[in-house]
Amino acid sequence: DAMVIQNPRYQVTQFGKPVTLSCSQTLNHNVMYWYQQKSSQAPKLLFHYYDKDFNNEADTPDNFQSRRPNTSFCFLDIRSPGLGDAAMYLCATSRDSGTLRRETQYFGPGTRLLVL
Amino acid sequence: AQKVTQAQTEISVVEKEDVTLDCVYETRDTTYYLFWYKQPPSGELVFLIRRNSFDEQNEISGRYSWNFQKSTSSFNFTITASQVVDSAVYFCAFWMNRDDKIIFGKGTRLHILP
Numbered sequence A: 001d002a003m004v005i006q007n008p009r010y011q012v013t014q015f016g017k018p019v020t021l022s023c024s025q026t027l028n029h030n031v032m033y034w035y036q037q038k039s040s041q042a043p044k045l046l047f048h049y050y051d052k053d054f055n056n057e058a059d060t061p062d063n064f065q066s067r068r069p070n071t072s073f074c075f076l077d078i079r080s081p082g083l084g085d086a087a088m089y090l091c092a093t094s095r096d097s098g099t100l101r102r103e104t105q106y107f108g109p110g111t112r113l114l115v116l
Numbered sequence B: 001a002q003k004v005t006q007a008q009t010e011i012s013v014v015e016k017e018d019v020t021l022d023c024v025y026e027t028r029d030t031t032y033y034l035f036w037y038k039q040p041p042s043g044e045l046v047f048l049i050r051r052n053s054f055d056e057q058n059e060i061s062g063r064y065s066w067n068f069q070k071s072t073s074s075f076n077f078t079i080t081a082s083q084v085v086d087s088a089v090y091f092c093a094f095w096m097n098r099d100d101k102i103i104f105g106k107g108t109r110l111h112i113l114p
Helices: none
Strands: A004-007 A010-013 A019-025 A031-037 A044-050 A053-056 A064-067 A073-078 A087-094 A111-115 B003-005 B010-014 B019-021 B024-026 B032-039 B046-052 B059-061 B064-069 B074-079 B088-096 B108-113
Touching (some): A019 A031, A019 A087, A031 A073, A044 A064, B024 B074
Parallel strands (some): B010 B108
């Protein structure tokens, strides 16, 4: 089945130690998104890639970076995680069909990040 | 500015009861899309439905039904004969064609009690 995959499902890191979360998709969608979701809150968009074009949200901290080496994979790098970065990180994909700029976003299972 | 309001923070019902989750949105645009997502305890956001602003036809999918009314800017979600597996957080979301991101409501946590 076509899907959005996130690894690992749970990640524990130390304060200040860089961490990378990964997302892959078999949907062949050209748009990929990273969201941060804290407890009892709605997902918050960090950034997205439209093909290879990176689009950062204005309020996303510089501590968060992303890479998209190819259509299928996208990475979220947290350079120096703080305690406040502990959250669920959700990857999503969608297809830009031209006449409809964005179609439905499909989400992966998420990675829960714990910062010690 | 666009806004999505889910006034019900948390709802508890007994299994087999019907339950309606409310969603109200604000926009001045005429072309937009509305979504419902389900987030079970496992954390994954599961897509349930998408509706565009030109299609006010209500939709039914099994025990799920959606009532879209532009006159009241509402897109309500009803679960009929609820089951324990329906326990989750449900998010209503809004997206405009010219925007890069969708706007989520704050979610409604639904507890189905056995």
